Amino acid sequence: MKTQQINCYNCSSSEIQLYDTENGFNLVKCKNCGLLYVNPQPDRSEIEKAHEIGQHRGEKTIDVTGNFSSQKVETYLKIIKDFYGEKCQEFSGKKWLDIGCGHGEFIKAIEIFSEGTCNIQGIEPNVYKQKSAQNQGLNVSFFDLDKCETKYDFISLLNVYSHLPNPIESLTNWSNLLTEEGELLIQTGDSADLNSQDHHKPYYLPDHLSFVSEKILTDILKKIGFNIFQIKKYRFSEFPVPSLTSVTKETLKLIVPHKKSSLFTELFPKHPNRDMWIRATKKIEVL
Numbered sequence: 001m002k003t004q005q006i007n008c009y010n011c012s013s014s015e016i017q018l019y020d021t022e023n024g025f026n027l028v029k030c031k032n033c034g035l036l037y038v039n040p041q042p043d044r045s046e047i048e049k050a051h052e053i054g055q056h057r058g059e060k061t062i063d064v065t066g067n068f069s070s071q072k073v074e075t076y077l078k079i080i081k082d083f084y085g086e087k088c089q090e091f092s093g094k095k096w097l098d099i100g101c102g103h104g105e106f107i108k109a110i111e112i113f114s115e116g117t118c119n120i121q122g123i124e125p126n127v128y129k130q131k132s133a134q135n136q137g138l139n140v141s142f143f144d145l146d147k148c149e150t151k152y153d154f155i156s157l158l159n160v161y162s163h164l165p166n167p168i169e170s171l172t173n174w175s176n177l178l179t180e181e182g183e184l185l186i187q188t189g190d191s192a193d194l195n196s197q198d199h200h201k202p203y204y205l206p207d208h209l210s211f212v213s214e215k216i217l218t219d220i221l222k223k224i225g226f227n228i229f230q231i232k233k234y235r236f237s238e239f240p241v242p243s244l245t246s247v248t249k250e251t252l253k254l255i256v257p258h259k260k261s262s263l264f265t266e267l268f269p270k271h272p273n274r275d276m277w278i279r280a281t282k283k284i285e286v287l
């Protein structure tokens with residue numbers, strides 16, 4: 001696979017220290033701003049191809065295609081209600097674009113919440129996921145966002161940020177697709193300031209290319225012209241909510257030789273609530 005050595009996309013520094021390795025890739029930490037990123041990084045053409053087919057090459061090929069998950073729809077609905085209350089009429093007639101929508105679970109959740117009154121569509125490069133979303137009756141396709149002339153009232157980016165080779169460039173371009181009072185909803189992990197022992201794993205390198213902290217991401221958003229007005233954090237989906245059965249099972253594993261227990265890595269991790277959701281609007285330019 002073709003790879004290239006890169007500098008930090010946030011602060012351009014080349015000063016790095018090794019943070020961890022996985023699947024034949026190095027995750028490094030920028031000594032200047034603290035961003036975690038894959039370096040060397042797969043070539044852009046490799047990244048684009050991987051997004052299309054949903055497979056990422058490394059020592060092992062990672063298949064990230066998966067299936068439509070009703071459970072995910074439920075989780076998203078809870079989060080949407082937490083953010084927007086019960087005011088489903090707020091979305092009535094609004095244009096919403098969900099970028100990198102996967103199987104379309106978030107679109108489904110918005111459709112349920114808005115009682116079908118929101119004009120939401122999704123864009124997804126992976127053909128299998130596109131089909132899967134279309135099979136759910138959702139408006140999902142793939143088109144060139146650089147040539148898109150539609151303006152949207154809402155743009156969401158859920159679990160997309162970490163996959164972008166240059167998020168600043170992408171976010172800047174996509175912010176032009178928002179109406180003047182349009183809103184960006186972005187979700188990613190807040191994990192760059194954790195020790196590697198405490199970071200959720202696997203990292204899914206090189207499918208994920210960088211990890212931010214709240215400070216790094218809010219600074220980036222401000223720099224490209226956004227006002228941040230709400231941040232919420234939830235339990236990471238990688239960390240299952242402990243139940244009596246799972247706690248008992250994983251506790252027993254602690255005392256049985258050669259058994260690996262996930263009691264402290266998944267059920268009671270040190271930093272469970274690092275699933276970060278940010279709402280931001282474009283700054284109004286005063287002439």
Ligand SMILES: [Zn+2]
Nearest residue numbers: 008011030033
């Ligand atoms: Zn940096």
